[in-house]
Amino acid sequence: MDNHEAKFILQSFRPQGQDANDPAFAEALKRTWEDPELARWFAEERSLDAAIAGKLKQVKAPDDLRTAILAGGKVGARQRGWTLRWPVLAWAASIVLLLALSAFWFRGAAPRELAAYQRAMLQVLETHAGLEFYSPDPQKLAEWLKENNVPVSFTLPEKMKSLSGLGCQCATWNGKPVGLLCMKADGGQLIHLFVIRSDDLPSAPRSQEPILTRRGEWTVASWTRGETTYLLAGLGGRELIRKYL
Amino acid sequence: MNAPTVVDEPSFEQIVSAYYEVLYRFALSLSRSEAEASDLTQQTFYLWAAKGHQLRDRAKIKSWLFTTLHREFLGSRRRETRFPHHEMSSVDHELPAVTPTMINEMDGATVMQALLDLDELYRAPLMLFYQEDHSYEEIARLLDIPIGTVMSRLARGKSQLREMLLRQARRAREKVVALPTLGGSSGRNHG
Numbered sequence: 001m002d003n004h005e006a007k008f009i010l011q012s013f014r015p016q017g018q019d020a021n022d023p024a025f026a027e028a029l030k031r032t033w034e035d036p037e038l039a040r041w042f043a044e045e046r047s048l049d050a051a052i053a054g055k056l057k058q059v060k061a062p063d064d065l066r067t068a069i070l071a072g073g074k075v076g077a078r079q080r081g082w083t084l085r086w087p088v089l090a091w092a093a094s095i096v097l098l099l100a101l102s103a104f105w106f107r108g109a110a111p112r113e114l115a116a117y118q119r120a121m122l123q124v125l126e127t128h129a130g131l132e133f134y135s136p137d138p139q140k141l142a143e144w145l146k147e148n149n150v151p152v153s154f155t156l157p158e159k160m161k162s163l164s165g166l167g168c169q170c171a172t173w174n175g176k177p178v179g180l181l182c183m184k185a186d187g188g189q190l191i192h193l194f195v196i197r198s199d200d201l202p203s204a205p206r207s208q209e210p211i212l213t214r215r216g217e218w219t220v221a222s223w224t225r226g227e228t229t230y231l232l233a234g235l236g237g238r239e240l241i242r243k244y245l
Numbered sequence: 246m247n248a249p250t251v252v253d254e255p256s257f258e259q260i261v262s263a264y265y266e267v268l269y270r271f272a273l274s275l276s277r278s279e280a281e282a283s284d285l286t287q288q289t290f291y292l293w294a295a296k297g298h299q300l301r302d303r304a305k306i307k308s309w310l311f312t313t314l315h316r317e318f319l320g321s322r323r324r325e326t327r328f329p330h331h332e333m334s335s336v337d338h339e340l341p342a343v344t345p346t347m348i349n350e351m352d353g354a355t356v357m358q359a360l361l362d363l364d365e366l367y368r369a370p371l372m373l374f375y376q377e378d379h380s381y382e383e384i385a386r387l388l389d390i391p392i393g394t395v396m397s398r399l400a401r402g403k404s405q406l407r408e409m410l411l412r413q414a415r416r417a418r419e420k421v422v423a424l425p426t427l428g429g430s431s432g433r434n435h436g
Binding site: 008013015018019022047049050053057058059066068070072074095128214244 | 395
């Protein structure tokens with residue numbers, strides 16, 4: 001092994017020495033003991049790698065990511081299904097589940113994840129098909145939705161009650177009615193509130209605390225209160241959405 | 246006879262706390278977008294909550310999470326084939342003279358941005374290497390590439406990264422505030 005080969009191998013050596021006992025590095029490491037120039041190079045390499053690693057580790061995840069993950073994890077855990085500690089019960093439960101799924105799939109399969117619902121509703125916004133009813137009064141928008149086959153009972157968040165409405169329309173999710181209200185936020189930006197019966201969205205968040213996430217250019221917040229699941233969406237950063245939660 | 250050691254299985258919250266930051270940084274190196282990185286990280290833990298119980302060897306939780314995140318990333322988009330910004334016929338082990346002192350003068354965001362500006366081929370292996378949680382063999386398994394390719398990409402990636410950081414350091418030093426001159430003199434000679 002020459003120094004060129006040794007350097008090639010040693011560039012994969014982690015700076016804090018975690019690979020010291022890895023046989024793959026043994027021969028290259030031995031050369032550093034024998035060649036002062038290689039040893040100098042290796043010391044500089046590790047020092048630089050340690051500095052870069054330290055700086056990269058300073059970059060933190062967004063503040064609310066952990067909360068969002070934990071909330072989403074509760075949904076995932078519920079969807080895990082029956083415990084496997086009791087095989088007989090698990091078998092029976094599997095058969096029941098298969099029968100239920102068969103009935104569901106017969107009606108028409110559809111993705112159930114919350115993320116799929118969010119993306120589908122954002123697609124409604126992005127198609128710019130136009131709203132069905134216009135009014136500056138959010139109360140009138142709510143009444144129109146009820147009269148037009150969106151029997152979803154909902155309450156506007158307090159901070160949104162003073163906003164001027166723009167319009168609303170009906171949407172659907174897996175054949176279930178969804179109401180969309182569009183309102184003018186401060187500064188002229190639009191925010192969009194989707195409401196659906198939480199029974200119609202099996203993966204609905206159970207938390208009353210809104211969970212924020214990004215979907216492309218959109219920031220969305222999802223929460224459930226009573227029998228209704230809300231999705232508030234706006235273009236731009238989280239600050240716009242947080243302001244009205 | 247000693248009683249068997251009972252190892253408590255880590256809770257979901259403990260697993261999240263242990264790995265969400267490093268997973269986020271890995272996702273960032275893949276997607277180059279904070280929003281997508283957050284989504285990928287969330288989705289990975291969602292899948293863990295839903296399917297993680299199927300993993301029999303709990304010592305492989307970390308590996309499962311990183312592999313799943315990488316798979317989610319690949320599934321979410323077409324891999325773009327791009328040529329590296331700097332073609333090298335051979336890896337130059339005499340790398341540009343960026344020093345630890347220069348790096349220590351930078352903030353983390355600057356160093357991260359330099360890594361994100363690299364070609365996609367190098368970003369993921371470099372980020373995994375610098376997180377220091379994965380050996381080169383584990384990186385190869387995780388990214389599903391040969392060990393030799395990992396070593397090669399680390400070597401080339403480091404060279405590119407250091408070149409970018411050196412430019413960054415030089416740009417920072419060139420931002421010299423010109424001192425006001427008095428009576429047309431250079432102001433250098435006093436007295």
